[in-house]
Amino acid sequence: MNPLGPLYRAIEWMPIAAQDAVVLLVLLLPALVVGGLVIFGYRPFSLVRAMLWRFRWTNLLFIGLIAVSVGIGVGLIAQERGLRQGTARAADPFDLIVAAPGSEITMLFAAVYLQPSDVPLLSGDTYQSIATAENVSLAAPIAFGDSYNAYPIVGSTPQFVTHMSPALVEGAMFRGHADAVIGSGVDLTIGATFTPAHGVGDAVEHDAHAQFKYTVVGRMQPTGSPWDRSIVVPVEAVWEVHGLANGHAPERADQLGPPFDPDYFPGTPAVLVSAEQLYANYALRAQFQTAETMAFFPGAVLASLHGLMGDVRQVMSVMAVITQVLVTTGVLVGLVILMRLFARRLALLRALGAPSRFVFSVVWSYAATLIFIGAVAGVGVGFLAAAIISRVVTAQTDILVNATLSWPEFHLVAGFISLTVLLALVPAFIALSRPVITDLRS
Template sequence: MNPLPMVRADLKALRWLAFAIPLLVAVAVAMGVGIGAQERMLRQSSARAADDFDLLIGAAGSQTQLVLTTVYLDLEALPLTDGALLNTLSKDPRVAAVAPIAFGDVVRGFPVVGTTPTFAGRWGRLQAAEGRLFAKEGEAVVGADVSFKIGETFKPSHATGGQAHAFQEDAEEETRYRHEDVTYTVVGRLPRLGTPWDRAIQVPVESVWETHGLGNGHAEDEASLGPPFDAKVAPGVPAIVVKPKRIADAYSLRGDYRKGGTMAVFPAEVLVGLYKTIGDVKDVLVASSWISNGLIFVAVLLLLLTLTGLRRRRYAVLRALGAPAIYILLVVWLEAAILLAVGCALGLLFGWGAAALVSQAIESETGLHLAFRPGLNDGLFVIGLMALGSFLALIPAALNYRVSVSDGLRS
């Protein structure tokens, strides 16, 4: 006998419960799916943002803050490293390229970062999407999300570490501390990187130094940009990005500059620690979602037990008319399994949708582009829940299977 017509009739008779039960299960399942998907996207995007920062060197202090400030532009005041180190690194046979990173100014909320033309082009990997890279002092190249147009000029404002400004707007602090005698002209725009540097305005580090009365790091008769700098007059910088020639050179440099008042760090080192913390939090949240799923599954099963109890006489009549006991077991099991499976499938979609929405919020806050992609682990998680739900659905089915025809007719 085909149990599907009976299953269809029973589900139709449930009316609003046939919709409420899957939705209840979906909300619980979506928690676990959303947490897993969000954590995965955060790992991928943060690792991608650090790709161009092979080795960071700074003054002794917090490695985490050095990475957060330099790579993710979470602007905080950093101790300065001796500017003479720029020349030392430039002449080191283990170094392929070196670039200073200098902060301190903002405009319309966008950080103004002083560096070299080589690093602005990411060691030759990037070409300007519009215009060109800066080639002299007073020129600027903007990220993809910066509102300035090619040829537009602006005056930077001094900003202390940790200040937050609304993008595209002049905050009160900017108006108060603006460098009125300094003007930059936008000469290029970089392609979208999917990192916080899409919101950065990159200018020659010499211009940043001169804006703050520190000279330009070169001899008086030199007007070039970037290394070599004059070791006697080069101002200190918050961070130095080093591109080693080989992996072995990277570890050698890291060891050498972890002493003498400096620290050297691979951004991946810091990210591993952050990932561990995020992973620990994710594990707790996922465990909580499993407990929530279990409680909801139990509640749904109790509800199904109640409903099948109300239908006991109907099933007994079918048995009396010749339906085998296995037929009743299949009907009850399919009804419960279908409701739980539909809820799990909806939870997968809800979880992915929630992860995509949260990703947009994180992107607007941090500048990290969290590209949403459905993951295999999400599907396996939901399949596991479906299997668990199908197993638990046997409970009401087995209880009805054991009811005799006479007991069912008298109920």
């Protein structure tokens, strides 16, 4: 349960940005109230500046520790959101997937994120029933199994390429079985030829299809998905390369794309389906949720995964705050030790007649300043961490992740500031309990 839920419900009439700003303010309120009460009527900041300057390197170390712990915490949480958005964007073009019964997640990873695994195939008759079902505008079979220079080669139809990339960035759609359209991130040029390797990853056999060459004829628009690093070729070619029938009767062997002949259809692990109307996808899903087929919305499976990640996110948020508080507690313990170095100055203030609350405000303001600067620097570190981790995740998964800090992270930092400036009251109390005469003579 989100502890801020009741607050959000109370202000749901406000614009979203205003709600977030109000929540930020509410989270900062304890710090502001404590600060106001502690400092009210005094001007401790010249002394705080002096204390900050006197032990500037130690203070910088404390600020750095806080900044790194805050930055990594919020950076990771932002990353989780960026990953969710990236995976959702990558799945966006895939309305409905029909496959043989099995794991929806396995099939989602195979079809959407191009992480193929061994799955049962759908027969030609099944494909035919899908392709000819009412309201189906696209029924694209896919065929995996080959690669070139670590780029997966995916067999499908010209209609599927148009669905993924309504316009090509350069070149044209494949017209022959040996033509290929490449994703935006594939390092090949139009007109380049290549021989597919059998398999993907470490298990590739480079010479298995040595007799076959594809020619690059077009390049798709960027999609922000693993398809940007894919090479899409006619599904007929993939079947032919593997010595199978090419989906069409011999007299129509040169045809590309549907209709396919069930008698010559070697099988497909999944059919990517799009309906003419959005609502029709639901009817199609119901229609193909049978003993022989499994139909699912990638978005819905992803939502379930994200739901699980939502729990993880909450755990991550709590862990991030706990980590930050632990680091800050360490810093505050350091401050208590550092206060011994300041003890003579604080004793001087008390000997001169400064009110206890003033001495308290000097120590608290000093600690709160370190925490505040550390937290603000942590936001900067968080932006940097999110950008760096995004690059790494994008490079590793081919899913475009553009993580950046947003209101939830700012709220986390605000909560962190409030919690830790309350903890900063402890060294201030400890400083007051020190003996004046002993410290003056130290």
